[in-house]
Amino acid sequence: MTKKHILAIDQGTTSSRAILFNDKGEMLQTAQREFKQHFPKPGWVEHNANEIWTSVLAVIAEVFSESDVTPADIAGIGITNQRETTVVWDKNTGKPVYHALVWQSRQTADICRELREEGLNEKFRKKTGLLLDPYFSGTKVKWILDNVDGAREKAENGDLLFGTIDTWLIWKLSGGKAHVTDYTNAARTLMYNIHDLKWDDELLEHLDVPKQMLPEVRSSSEVYAETIDYHFFGENVPIAGVAGDQHAALFGQGCFEEGMVKNTYGTGCFILMNTGEKAVESKNGLLTTLAWGIDGKVEYALEGSIFVAGSAIQWLRDGLQIIEDSPQSEELATRITSSDGVYLVPAFVGLGTPYWDSEARGAMFGLTRGTERSHIARATLESLAYQTKDVMTAMESDSGIELKQLRADGGAVANNFLMQFQSDLLNAPVEIPSVTETTALGAAYLAGLAVGVWDSKDEIAKNWNMDRSFKPNMDGNERDDLYNGWKKAVDATMTFKP
């Protein structure tokens, strides 16, 4: 049979997934495995890169064991990954020199502060579209080289390699043959000039990172390498699509036109607007990033990154223990008709877009003797929508494009109360596609385009089907009053520094 199936590997912050797609973009089989989160100090988050690798091998094995599709039927592999998470390994032994520093990790706050004090923020922002925040990879590489014994010397001798998780997985799957990444992942490192499309020598000097550690940057849809047979059941399958998970979701949501926007409601919320061939500079705390690069052409996006979204619902469950599972948050929230002035600002790891306050911590406002757990659950769900509204306001202002509709995906779109409140607050429809695994789907599409399963983005756009949509149904004054209350709550949160 002609090979028509694509395997997507979605390597996320808390779990690795393998998903098989057919040539209609339908999901045939999925496998998922969680792995350990390491928190060696407050604010630090690390992963064991070898455990990530073995979790990926395990889900690949599982997905085939449950399906009639065999490894020999796979036309190509698409990889999508948690972004910014940084691995440094020895190219001679294949061993990571330290744990992977996760995007959420704050251990490079001091490095960022020093660089900001040198007045470098503007230079980094202009060239990379990002800002000097511990979120991004560049200062994480510097931290590893500065803190692991002998690492800097080895890096300068050309013995160490850096990669985001896509690079690490391709290197492993190809048996160490390919050290590559794609535009979207490079665009999250603070080391890549998103206008010249080159690693930036000047920024590398500020960060003290030797250039020879860096992977070759390629497009998001092409054959990078083949799997070495012993890692893929005797098959040499082309790895043919790569994109950071949020860019892959934008692609999987078919947001190919300028002005189209998606929001992924997962652990965090990541909102991306396609801005076409224009790299829009933000005046309101958004990031400028590469949406993807295909067939020698790159497109750009504006991004709002919200660090705490679905993880606030996990906090209701595991921290406060006021719900038993995440769907119960909706049941509690809809017992009442209003949060009665209660606001939760979930700044548990600081605030991302548009505030960028890494020192802020979470706060709750408006409590009375009548406050019940339903108010807290409702206020927590509402905080996802308010944070999204903050980002959308900034996006509309920076791009000059008014939101027509928001395409939503990620685990928390299961919550109908949240989706309706979001639509009310944005005064725009919120649309949910039938395939909600849009991240994996985007990676599958990118790989399938490279190996001929699909011919064009137009063909892919036609595959997008709506599962359900939410229309705005709130009076304008009520919307303004609610949102003004939120803005006051955020101001007060940022003012409070113990």
Ligand SMILES: Nc1ncnc2c1ncn2[C@@H]1O[C@H](COP(=O)(O)OP(=O)(O)O)[C@@H](O)[C@H]1O
């Ligand atoms: N019914 C629900 N209501 C609110 N949040 C939910 C619901 N179901 C799942 N979630 C949240 O969605 C998140 C999981 O979504 P997912 O897209 O798998 O995240 P990630 O890829 O970031 O791990 C969790 O943080 C969970 O709390």
Ligand SMILES: O=P(O)(O)OC[C@H](O)CO
């Ligand atoms: O793994 P996720 O889905 O939480 O996404 C993480 C983002 O890519 C971080 O930038």
